[in-house]
Structure formats: C-alpha cells, structure tokens
Amino acid sequence: MANIKVAVRVRPISARELNLTGSEVVIRAEPNEISLTNLKVSSSKAGDSRERTRRYAFDYCFDSSNPEAKNYATQATIYETLGQSILDVMFSGYNYCLVAYGQSASGKTYTMMGTKEDPGLIPRLCEGIFSKIGQENGYDRIYRVTVR
Ligand SMILES: Nc1ncnc2c1ncn2[C@@H]1O[C@H](COP(=O)(O)OP(=O)(O)OP(=O)(O)O)[C@@H](O)[C@H]1O
Structure with a gap:
C-alpha cells in the first residue's frame, strides 16, 4: 500500500x-x-x-x-472515505499526518474544520478516536491523547 x-x-x-x-x-x-x-x-x-x-x-x-x-460529497462522505482508514492506521500504532494543501479560499479550513453545524475531518476524527477507545473491551491498554 x-x-x-x-x-x-x-x-x-x-x-x-x-x-x-x-x-x-x-x-x-x-x-x-x-x-x-x-x-x-x-x-x-x-x-x-x-x-x-x-x-x-x-x-x-x-x-x-x-x-x-x-x-455530491458531503463532510460526512469525506470522513467516511478518509477518516475511517486514518483511524485504522492510528489504532494499529502508526503515526499519521494529514495535510491540507491549496491556494487561498480553496476550502482547506472548510474541509479540515468545517462548521459547528457540519463539522470537518478534524472534529470528526477526534470524535472517532474517543468512540473507538470507548468500544475497546478490557483494561489491558491505556490510551494517551495529546494535542500539540
Ligand atoms: N466544500 C465546500 N462547500 C461549500 N462551501 C465551501 C466548501 N469549501 C469551501 N467553501 C467555502 O469557500 C470559502 C473559502 O473556504 P476556506 O476558508 O475553507 O478556504 P481556505 O483554503 O482555508 O482559505 P485560506 O487559505 O485563505 O485560509 C469559505 O466561505 C467556505 O465556507
């Protein structure tokens, strides 16, 4: 891959x-x-x-x-297509870097952050991280989530 x-x-x-x-x-x-x-x-x-x-x-x-x-690709479409595989990679123990590139006003902030009503990739990924942690059974793993 x-x-x-x-x-x-x-x-x-x-x-x-x-x-x-x-x-x-x-x-x-x-x-x-x-x-x-x-x-x-x-x-x-x-x-x-x-x-x-x-x-x-x-x-x-x-x-x-x-x-x-x-x-039409909604914010949810973007998350379902890209976000889920990002979470899978992260939870397999690998680092992941997500970069938005494009000229001014091309839609980087909209795609990454979105709006309160229709969040973008970053808030959806944060929710995804915690929901995946919540789904994990047992107490054999400790997760540390940091924001830098
Ligand atoms: N997929 C989209 N659907 C609807 N509106 C969008 C979409 N992408 C961007 N926009 C709108 O286009 C405008 C510019 O988008 P945005 O601010 O995200 O661009 P940017 O690439 O972050 O710009 P800059 O680099 O100047 O900060 C905003 O008004 C945003 O709401």
Missing part, C-alpha cells in the same frame, strides 16, 4: 468567481480523476497547441461543486 495518498475536493464556485470574466474552465470529478476543460480551446483545436481537456489522476476525488448533484 502506498504511504502517501492524495485526495482532491472540488468546492462550489463562489459568487465572486461567478462574476469574474474569463473563468472559462469546466471541472469534472470522477472517483479517481479530475478533468479540466478549457472552453477557450475549440473542440477541433484548429490552430491551437493547447489541450482542450486535461486529465489528472488521484487516489480520491470528491465532487462538492453542486449540492443538488447525485455524487
């Missing part, structure tokens, strides 16, 4: 971005692939050396661009 996994999440277009002229790139997220279509490049590509559609593969791709869509 690879030691590093990369997940991409597509957030909704903001009102500000909608008003921007020139934001003519269409994003599609499949479970393991993101494709970006530059609408400025014609489908025939006549006289244009640029690719109209570029595809990028990742371990996980979450489409949170449209809450009405069937495949």
Whole structure:
C-alpha cells in the first residue's frame, strides 16, 4: 500500500468567481480523476497547441461543486472515505499526518474544520478516536491523547 495518498475536493464556485470574466474552465470529478476543460480551446483545436481537456489522476476525488448533484460529497462522505482508514492506521500504532494543501479560499479550513453545524475531518476524527477507545473491551491498554 502506498504511504502517501492524495485526495482532491472540488468546492462550489463562489459568487465572486461567478462574476469574474474569463473563468472559462469546466471541472469534472470522477472517483479517481479530475478533468479540466478549457472552453477557450475549440473542440477541433484548429490552430491551437493547447489541450482542450486535461486529465489528472488521484487516489480520491470528491465532487462538492453542486449540492443538488447525485455524487455530491458531503463532510460526512469525506470522513467516511478518509477518516475511517486514518483511524485504522492510528489504532494499529502508526503515526499519521494529514495535510491540507491549496491556494487561498480553496476550502482547506472548510474541509479540515468545517462548521459547528457540519463539522470537518478534524472534529470528526477526534470524535472517532474517543468512540473507538470507548468500544475497546478490557483494561489491558491505556490510551494517551495529546494535542500539540
Ligand atoms: N466544500 C465546500 N462547500 C461549500 N462551501 C465551501 C466548501 N469549501 C469551501 N467553501 C467555502 O469557500 C470559502 C473559502 O473556504 P476556506 O476558508 O475553507 O478556504 P481556505 O483554503 O482555508 O482559505 P485560506 O487559505 O485563505 O485560509 C469559505 O466561505 C467556505 O465556507
């Protein structure tokens, strides 16, 4: 199993971005692939050396661009897909590092922390840690949880 996994999440277009002229790139997220279509490049590509559609593969791709869509990835979806395996690794005694990377306003804080009403990965993981400890039977293990 690879030691590093990369997940991409597509957030909704903001009102500000909608008003921007020139934001003519269409994003599609499949479970393991993101494709970006530059609408400025014609489908025939006549006289244009640029690719109209570029595809990028990742371990996980979450489409949170449209809450009405069937495949909309909620905060719970992200936790169920990533969080559970993180807990399994942690409870097997390994260290785990979770990093959010992306440009400003791309949704790092929303995904990691979320809101009070709809928490993100970190609060859900904290709950998961304590609920897993609570499920452990017997007194042969002592857990020490620290926040640094
Ligand atoms: N999946 C999402 N669904 C709905 N809204 C989102 C989502 N992701 C981000 N947003 C909204 O987009 C805005 C920017 O997100 P956020 O603050 O998480 O970005 P950031 O990457 O942490 O930015 P910065 O690096 O500048 O701190 C916020 O208003 C947030 O609520």
